[in-house]
Amino acid sequence: MKISFNINGRNVKLDVDPMRRLLDVLRDDLELTDIKESCGEGECGACTIILDDKPVTSCILNAVHADGKKILTANGISKTRIGEILLDCFDQTNSVQCGFCFPGFYVTAYHYLITDGEPSLEKIRYALSGNICRCTGYKKIFESVIMACERLQEGS
């Protein structure tokens, strides 16, 4: 089936099996290896992308779900102003250890920044509750998102 979508600002047209996992299409066909796979069952958030303005886990979606949609991945986000600030905050708080979960957290946190952005620990914990980290722990990750919220509020 022919599908087309916009990914990180680029329009693509593909001829794919509509039932193939969206994760595989993005990683294997488009070589977007910033999207990670860990559990493959929607539980860990490593494969998070933004699909039409909502963060979702791409391992439980199919290619057909992307048809006509707009997708943003960690690569695309890192080139935006807010994405750069967020990256810097993750960096400053040393929240990334092995780094495997990081792109997922980064995408979800970016979505929180652009849709809410209140530096509230409670809200951030809830927003990021679909992403799992097994080494750094969550405290530093939450701190980096709070820092990013504050920096954006200060307008820096």
Added chain:
Amino acid sequence: MKFIKPSSLPDLFDRLQNYEGRKFFLAGGSDINIQIKNRMIRDEPIFYINHLDELRGIQVVDDTVIIGALTSYADIISSPILKEKLPFFRNSLKLFASPLLQSVATIGGNIANSSPTADILPLLLVLDAEVRLLTRSKLRFIPINEFYTGYKEYVMKTNEIIGSVHINIDAEKNWLAYYRKVGSRQSLTIAKLALAGIMKLKENSITAIKIAAGALNEYPRRLTTTENYLKSKRKEDIADKELKEVLTEDITPITDLRSDKNYRFDVCLNLIKEFINSY
């Protein structure tokens, strides 16, 4: 696995005629893709429906809130209509999976997948919701109470789809409501047990009560013997021994990966007591 993408709802019904037997409808995909991974779906036809927007959205018609089958949990949680009219229902669903799943998972998929643990079912049961089933030429309303007949068995036929879910606008008005989902962690957890209850109290007497549990029986259902026992009882007259006896009649707890029968029975009993004593 045969993939079919209908161009419209009428086209879907036309094409459904060409296939006998079991088939799947790809909505959000959060259950189907796990089932494909685990080889529980092999050759059955899969009809994509997620683009059929007439099956999506929340509206009020007369005294009924109508929620389209493709409406996602995120849409439900952010709906001003539900916030105003059915706040108990709406707030309870925040415990569904995680925000990442909430924007994918649809309510029709949750009902049709018919897991005993589906979060929405105890709530729909106490709110006396109805499911609207559609086929090419007719539609019918089934009270959610009568929808399931056994483990993953339901009255919906293989050429029918869930069109929408209907809840009376006053379904929770003037009721004291309770919902608790017990799992091993707060987010991304499949329920070990979920209990929804609504009741009316006059002084200390229960004048009306509805209780439903999920993850307890082979499909979620109302605990009617328990309800009847509790109805018109004064709170202080509820005896532990009697409550246990009636509850035994209502449930045949399942044992699965997550918990065993005895645990589920005890938790259910405790939640019922917590519900009643919280008011």
